[in-house]
Amino acid sequence: xxxxxxVRFTLHMIAWKATPAPPVGPxxxxxxxxxxSFVKEFNDKTMETMQAxxxxxxxxxxxxxxxxxxSYEMVIHPPLSSDLIKWKAKxxxxxxxxxxxxxxxxxxxxxxxxxxxxxxxMNTNKRESVLKSLIGTAKSLGIEVK
Numbered sequence: 166x167x168x169x170x171x172v173r174f175t176l177h178m179i180a181w182k183a184t185p186a187p188p189v190g191p192x193x194x195x196x197x198x199x200x201x202s203f204v205k206e207f208n209d210k211t212m213e214t215m216q217a218x219x220x221x222x223x224x225x226x227x228x229x230x231x232x233x234x235x236s237y238e239m240v241i242h243p244p245l246s247s248d249l250i251k252w253k254a255k256x257x258x259x260x261x262x263x264x265x266x267x268x269x270x271x272x273x274x275x276x277x278x279x280x281x282x283x284x285x286x287m288n289t290n291k292r293e294s295v296l297k298s299l300i301g302t303a304k305s306l307g308i309e310v311k
Contacts, residue, residue, distance in 0.1 A: 168232040168233065168234065168236065169232060169233045170230055170231070170232055170233075171196070171231045171232055171233050172196055172230075172231050173228065173229070173230045173231075174192070174196075174228075174229055175226055175227065175228050175229070176189060176192065176226070176227050176229065177224045177225070177226050177227075177245065178207065178224065178225060178227055179222045179223065179224055179225075180211040180215035180218065180223050180224070180225050180244065181208050181211045181212040181215055182208070182222070183204045183207045183208050183211075184204060185200045185201065185204055189204070196231045196237075197231070197235040198229075198231060198235065198237050199235075203237070203239075206239070207227065207239065207241070210239075210241055211225060211241060214241075215244075218244065218248075218252050221248070221251065221252045221257065222248075222257075223244045223245075223248045223249070223252060224244060224245050224248050225241055225242060225243070225244050225245070226241075226242045226245070227239050227240070227241050227242070228240040228242070242286050243282050243283055243285070243286055244282070246279065246283060246298070246299060246302050247259075247302055247306060249279045249282060249283070250271065250276075250279065250299065250302055250303050250306060250308060251306065253271055253275045253276075253278070253279060254268070254269035254270075254271055254275075254303075254308050255269070256268055256269050256308075259306035259307050259308070260306065260307020260308075261307075262307070263304060263305055263306060263307035266307055267307055267308065267309045268306075268307045268308060269307075269308045269309070270308065270309045270310075270311055271303060271308055271309070271310050271311070272310075272311055273296070273310065273311070276296055276299045276300065276303070276310065277292075277296075279299055280292055280295050280296060280299065283295060283299075
């Protein structure tokens with residue numbers, strides 16, 4: 166028999182750097198989740214898979230399901246597209262005037278690597294559609310795609 170679900174929600178947390186500080190701690194606390202064990206489990210799970218992004222604050226979406234007995238399940242998804250683009254471009258801050266000031270340049274081969282990471286969680290299986298989406302995101306960050 167499956168457990169009864171109390172609530173489901175999504176947090177965007179920096180991989181392997183979660184702390185019980187706001188906003189994460191209060192959100193978990195209000196749903197009765199043991200904050201210390203959640204933070205430790207999240208950091209352990211993301212430490213293994215996110216080492217490639219060391220030096221960048223890469224946010225990952227985490228779907229959390231809380232059950233009535235206060236147990237929980239977490240599903241960690243691939244990093245946000247904007248963070249992957251910044252990582253590939255080796256920049257920490259995007260352009261505040263993306264149409265005027267370009268801060269970096271990416272090749273389509275760089276975006277193809279990001280597609281491999283993001284495709285399983287996108288709502289399409291068409292690589293060309295995901296490529297167009299990533300190009301739009303890159304342009305909005307002030308990154309030129311060649």
